[in-house]
Amino acid sequence: MKSTHLKAYKFRIYPEGEQINFLARQFGCVRFVYNYALELRQKTYEETGKSLSYYDTAKMLPVLKSRQETGWLGEVIAQPLQMAMQNVDDSYRRFFKGQNRYPRFRCRSDRQCFKLPQGFRVEGDHLWLPKLKTGIRIKISRQIKGKILYLHLSRTTTGNYYVSFTCEVPREILAGTGKDTSVDVGIKDAAILSDGTRYENIKPLKTLEKKLKHRQRQLSKKQKGSKSRKRQRHIVARLHERIKNLREDHLHKITTDIVKNHDTVAVEDLTVKNMLKNHCLAKSLSDASLGKLLTQLEYKCDWYGRKFVKVDRFFPSSKTCHVCGEKKEDLTLADRAWACSCCHTMHDRDVNAARNILREGLKILSGCGAQSDTKQKQAEASPPGESVKPEAKAKQKEKPDA
Ligand SMILES: [Zn+2]
Incomplete structure (x- = not known):
């Protein structure tokens, strides 16, 4: 295990007057160089x-x-231009490895950024x-730890500016707590633990979401191509951004809390896309926040030396009674609570599911010696059609912060 990991600290910055022009020129030059390198490589090939x-x-x-x-390329900061060319190179590499699509040209209306x-x-605050x-005003909301490797400066499509510092931070292995848990994502709550702890969705988010709905309805009534439609679209985009930021902050608080207070975290390996096909769930769950909750838990477990395990999504965690193992086949999404027909335990739907996930997760971990060995043990431990898989080691990638 590495003794350090990468962590990014993101803050909002507030450029004014000439600073805005300066950044616009920098973004423009970076975009130009990126597109130039991409075109040159395509043509040469x-x-x-x-x-x-x-x-x-x-x-x-x-030469340029x-x-x-x-010649105007010489008026801006030089390093981001080299970085842009390196970006093209990275994009090609990832494309050839099959990790992403063919690199595309960047345009003015995209989110702009440079490294x-x-x-x-x-x-201080500059x-x-x-x-x-001149110094750009920055709102530092928490202490930056570790060695700063580079910064990423960006402008969103709504015109807000952010800077993100990627730092090398020493790994902090936390002391054991003697507690294990599993996390389930509920319909009403942001997260439910197997001991019944619930993390609620935050209220301001609900208000903003209501507002967004209203604004979107207004937008759909505006005439296409009109000025007021453009204005309305900007309002909607800004609301989207605020909701996204709030949700991310909240998720970070939840996942840090969970990981700090438990030795093992088990989760259900939900495929977000499959979930969103279900309209009832799609309404209350954002695809993004669900996926993020799981990734954050995974990399934070890695940061703090905790165990993380994923339970296969075909495991019927909601339908199975965690006391006796009886399955309630006719359980619907609307059933928030149910009684087991075999042992008569009353279940809260989400807590029961979380407990099953935890038990399944611990089963996987206890069989974790050699990988091949594990598979055999799982096959014995779980009935047909309920296969479980051990999770590969958490990825050592750059992750946004805690
Ligand atoms: Zn039962």
């Missing part, structure tokens, strides 16, 4: 059948700067960038 490397394209930067028609590895500093004579 079409004409010669050869692939260009990052170094081949990077050699072009000084010396040309009169692209900067050095030359910046934060002093962020200083190279080549910019």
